[in-house]
Amino acid sequence: MATFIAMIKGIISRMLKWITPPPLVLSNGKVVRPAISAMWIIIPIITFLTVWSVSMTRFRLDMLLRRGGQFFVIVSRMIPPNYFYFDNIVNPMLATILMSLVGTIIGVVFALPFAYASSELNQSKIGKFAVRGFFSIARTLPVLVLAVLAMIIFGAGAFAGTVAIAIFTFTIMVKMFFELIDTADMGPFEAILSSGASRIQAFWTAIMPQLWGQYYSLSLYNLEMNIRNAAILGYVGAGGIGIVLAERLAWRVYPDVGLILLVLMITVLVIESISREIRRRLL
């Protein structure tokens, strides 16, 4: 046993010697030993994780090379898109935009008081960590899961999608905004507090004016994200353009699919650029 341990020790010390870079000698005779590169640890770990993932997911490179080209075949069938299908997608597309808009507004409004409760301004440590903990758990629910839950309660359709988006926005906005509250300048807060105002009044009067621009900016960012989310919600039946997309794709009517994707892309790009422009002016 003792010889075995000695043998392992010998191997380890030989390996260490092998990966230790040679000492550098300065002209005045001082010797500097460079540190062992962290790459000797990182590279084996990443290699292991990659090999493990490939075997778990049965990822096959040959399959990717052999069948991957089909993607371009499908894309080529979408061109030219069936422009006559446009009338059928106007309403679902509008529903998608309105779902995200209403969901985002509800979410960001309700997030405000809870962001305050999660921030350092909340004097109750227990209360603060209870709220933060609840929202950390709530945030782990993907928007698709929320949509399925909402559909079980409210039935299929755009209403369930709106509820899912509102809850999703609510949970992430609380975190995004309470972190901003904690970076605000506390001086004015102290000043208003010292004039006899309550903490809520001081927050509203002294902290929020510093943050309104960032609040609107975050809200718009959520809106952008939600329009992309809303497009896939239809896949589970929660209303919007996704329903039509899933149906046309299932029937393999590629020219219709082409038009849907084109309209979706243009919509997302237009809303993103409007939002970016507004946010640029806000900050």
Added chain:
Amino acid sequence: MIQFTDVVKRYPNGVEALKGVSLTIEQGEFVAIIGLSGAGKSTLLRAINQMHTITSGSLKVNGVEVSSLKGKSLRRFRRGIGMVFQSFNLIKRTTVIKNVLAARVADMSIIQSLLSFYTKKDKIIALEALDQVGILEKAYIRADQLSGGQQQRVALARTVAQQPSIILADEPVASLDPVTSAQVMNDFLKINEALNITVVANMHHVDLALKYARRVIGIKEGIIVFDGPAKGINRETLKEIYGRDLTEDELMGEK
């Protein structure tokens, strides 16, 4: 009247900032508190409006024991005491008038303050306060557009709009140049005399303290080592407060 009796303040980390302070300040006095950084000036000031709670002793303001106040009664008490800070503590991204009006929210209901619903009376009070410090014409300009001296005047106007009987000033001119400092100190003096408001100011600049305050309190390591008229301050007393002789340069400003 502000009455300290054997006031001790010990912070949770064990530091004793005030070690048994006793003093009385009458209504309408102009008092400067001088001493080294960390001597307890700031703690002394913030004990008065209970932004810091005292550990033991008695602190009465107009006959009320401050440490007995909590919640609503504490907030009502604080309305009568204004506070001005070294870094002005203005809400920079909003207008001057809104900064001054912010002093009025303490008198408003929660719904009124959430909607920022200020009455005409509130606005008149705010504008008059701005007029008193001579920057009425800046009312609708954003606070961050103003110079340091103007910002401190807005902060002073905010405090005046609160209609307090006491103003606590924590190093009000420490971040201003000498000329502006003198102007701001003149504003303090004007308000002290015109409205009979007690002013208690922590001061870095000894010469300004001696020039404007009628009474000077020297504090060293949490103990009051000098308390008397500004005329009574000399080289010896300053040496006692600061631990060594001050040079002419260190006195700063004009003689």
